[in-house]
Amino acid sequence: MSGGEVAGLLVAVFWAILVSFLAVVLVRLAQTLKAATKLVTGVTEQAVPLLTEASATVRSAQSQLSRVDAIAADVQEVTANASALSSTVSTAFGGPLVKVAAFGYGVRRALGRRNSPPRPRRTVVVGRSVPAARRAGRTRRDGKD
Numbered sequence: 001m002s003g004g005e006v007a008g009l010l011v012a013v014f015w016a017i018l019v020s021f022l023a024v025v026l027v028r029l030a031q032t033l034k035a036a037t038k039l040v041t042g043v044t045e046q047a048v049p050l051l052t053e054a055s056a057t058v059r060s061a062q063s064q065l066s067r068v069d070a071i072a073a074d075v076q077e078v079t080a081n082a083s084a085l086s087s088t089v090s091t092a093f094g095g096p097l098v099k100v101a102a103f104g105y106g107v108r109r110a111l112g113r114r115n116s117p118p119r120p121r122r123t124v125v126v127g128r129s130v131p132a133a134r135r136a137g138r139t140r141r142d143g144k145d
Helices: 003-115
Strands: none
Touching: none
């Protein structure tokens, strides 16, 4: 064999190995793409129902929030009405009731003074202590002598 034939043979072997290597790589790439396609299909089949359920849940939550908002508005209105009613009742009955109570207290006090003998007025001097003779008969509030 001549040098040119050997070189041609080496190039042919090199090309055969290269083509075989590329064929193996392409087969594995095809398998990987097929597996990825199955995976994407499976995820899509599971994701669509989940997204549908999530959308329904969000719609339900939104309707519940609108109901809660309406309830909160009603509670706020009731609170305002109760406050207005309370101030109205306080204004309408508070003054007259205080006057009636004061009048009743005055009448009771006047009748009480009328029936009892007059008491002597006591004078209080700030800063002076009670003489020991007057203190002797008293007991302390905490029970100690």
